[in-house]
Amino acid sequence: MTEFKNEKVSLATVWLSGCSGCHMSFLDLDEHLLELEKHVRLVFSPLADHKRFPEGVDVVLVEGAVGNVEQLALARTLRERSRVVVALGDCAVTGNVPALRNRLDSEAMVRTVYAGGMDFPGLDPAGLDEKEWVPRLLPSALPLHRVVPVDVFLPGCPPGPQSILAAVTALVRGEPLVLPEAMRRFG
Amino acid sequence: MGVVTLTLNNQLISAREGQSLLEVIRENGVDLPTLCHLDGLSERGGCRLCVVEAEGTSRLLAACVTPVQEGMNIRTHTERLVRYRKMLVELLLAERTHVCSVCAVNGRCELQALAARLGIDHVRYEPLHPDLPVDASHGRFVLDHNRCILCGRCVRACDEVEGAHTLDFMGRGVQSRIIVDLDQPWGSSRSCTGCGKCVQVCPTGAIVARENIAGGVEKRPDFLLRILEGRQKRIWRW
Ligand code: SF4
Ligand code: SF4
Ligand code: SF4
Numbered sequence: 001m002t003e004f005k006n007e008k009v010s011l012a013t014v015w016l017s018g019c020s021g022c023h024m025s026f027l028d029l030d031e032h033l034l035e036l037e038k039h040v041r042l043v044f045s046p047l048a049d050h051k052r053f054p055e056g057v058d059v060v061l062v063e064g065a066v067g068n069v070e071q072l073a074l075a076r077t078l079r080e081r082s083r084v085v086v087a088l089g090d091c092a093v094t095g096n097v098p099a100l101r102n103r104l105d106s107e108a109m110v111r112t113v114y115a116g117g118m119d120f121p122g123l124d125p126a127g128l129d130e131k132e133w134v135p136r137l138l139p140s141a142l143p144l145h146r147v148v149p150v151d152v153f154l155p156g157c158p159p160g161p162q163s164i165l166a167a168v169t170a171l172v173r174g175e176p177l178v179l180p181e182a183m184r185r186f187g
Numbered sequence: 188m189g190v191v192t193l194t195l196n197n198q199l200i201s202a203r204e205g206q207s208l209l210e211v212i213r214e215n216g217v218d219l220p221t222l223c224h225l226d227g228l229s230e231r232g233g234c235r236l237c238v239v240e241a242e243g244t245s246r247l248l249a250a251c252v253t254p255v256q257e258g259m260n261i262r263t264h265t266e267r268l269v270r271y272r273k274m275l276v277e278l279l280l281a282e283r284t285h286v287c288s289v290c291a292v293n294g295r296c297e298l299q300a301l302a303a304r305l306g307i308d309h310v311r312y313e314p315l316h317p318d319l320p321v322d323a324s325h326g327r328f329v330l331d332h333n334r335c336i337l338c339g340r341c342v343r344a345c346d347e348v349e350g351a352h353t354l355d356f357m358g359r360g361v362q363s364r365i366i367v368d369l370d371q372p373w374g375s376s377r378s379c380t381g382c383g384k385c386v387q388v389c390p391t392g393a394i395v396a397r398e399n400i401a402g403g404v405e406k407r408p409d410f411l412l413r414i415l416e417g418r419q420k421r422i423w424r425w
């Protein structure tokens with residue numbers, strides 16, 4: 001068995017349009033988290049409330065579909081700054097539940113749900129990166145690989161802790177990852 | 188019935204005349220994936236997952252609708268075939284809206300299982316997300332067009348085994364859809380006997396029983412063979 005490298009590997013986790021179930025599944029690693037902690041440095045994550053996606057990340061786990069302009073920008077940033085990008089869970093892999101809106105008119109939906117059919121004040125007018133705006137929904141919620149190249153796909157809603165552990169352990173050790181059939185299932 | 192000899196993945200084998208390639212391939216223990224084929228129903232040759240290579244022709248043959256012939260040299264798992272099968276399943280997943288996580292047959296779906304078996308961990312094609320309805324007008328069954336792969340197993344079971352011919356196809360290509368009678372709500376059908384055969388044979392969550400809508404559906408398509416055998420041997424006396 002290959003040993004872990006001596007220096008710690010930097011790990012990031014990102015939460016786009018998802019329900020956080022994939023992050024919960026990650027936390028379900030339970031005592032394995034303590035083992036993992038000896039080998040990784042968590043440099044960005046909703047679990048730790050980091051504000052800025054750092055440079056030089058080794059592995060990033062991305063939960064959720066790409067649903068709005070802010071997430072699109074973050075997806076591009078994390079791709080630029082990370083060595084291995086993992087689509088974590090069906091939302092990131094296929095669009096899954098967030099993509100159920102894709103056959104609907106998203107603008108009309110936002111207006112109906114949040115503004116009683118009126119125009120929504122503060123809605124990002126043209127996908128500009130203005131801080132005071134509410135990020136505009138993209139016309140479709142997209143799987144991560146339709147936006148940026150993805151290195152590893154971990155399907156499942158959510159992927160089981162065993163799948164996440166198998167994948168993260170292999171990636172952190174720099175080993176090739178071959179998921180067995182049972183860990184490859186959508187849903 | 189005569190016997191023919193052929194080569195299957197470099198092995199000499201024999202078969203009965205008139206058998207389909209699929210039958211012979213499976214009898215010889217080779218695991219060939221299928222979706223539109225179901226033991227007991229006529230063949231449709233629609234899903235093309237059972238394609239094989241035959242020496243002497245560059246055309247791929249759908250094993251379920253190709254009869255065995257003397258001297259054939261068949262290959263079932265070349266690199267090209269495996270690649271095409273993956274593409275076919277990915278195209279099926281992209282054509283409609285298959286969200287496994289909110290499907291009544293999640294964990295028991297033939298399409299989902301086949302994707303995992305073929306090593307598909309994502310779909311390379313852009314999903315079409317067509318705006319398709321769900322027909323929940325029937326008292327006991329629900330037809331969700333978003334999960335239909337147009338295999339026609341329901342159509343054939345309803346026609347060939349139940350004898351009702353309630354279901355059929357309408358439209359062409361990606362516009363194709365399963366219809367009930369003259370394209371009317373299922374609940375208003377006069378021909379449907381409510382037998383549930385279509386529910387049992389549907390490989391996906393496109394047709395499910397109402398009571399199973401929350402999940403945990405186990406489909407039992409093998410009842411077809413029992414019924415057909417019983418009919419042929421005149422076991423049923425009532
Ligand atoms: S894949 Fe499932 S668990 Fe993960 S974010 Fe999406 S809906 Fe939630
Ligand atoms: S319930 Fe029976 S009769 Fe009705 S559509 Fe299905 S197979 Fe046909
Ligand atoms: S409803 Fe089910 S059985 Fe009928 S064609 Fe669609 S997937 Fe096949």
Ligand code: FES
Pocket residue numbers: 220221222223224231232233234235236237238249250251252
């Ligand atoms: S099983 Fe042969 S084409 Fe579908």
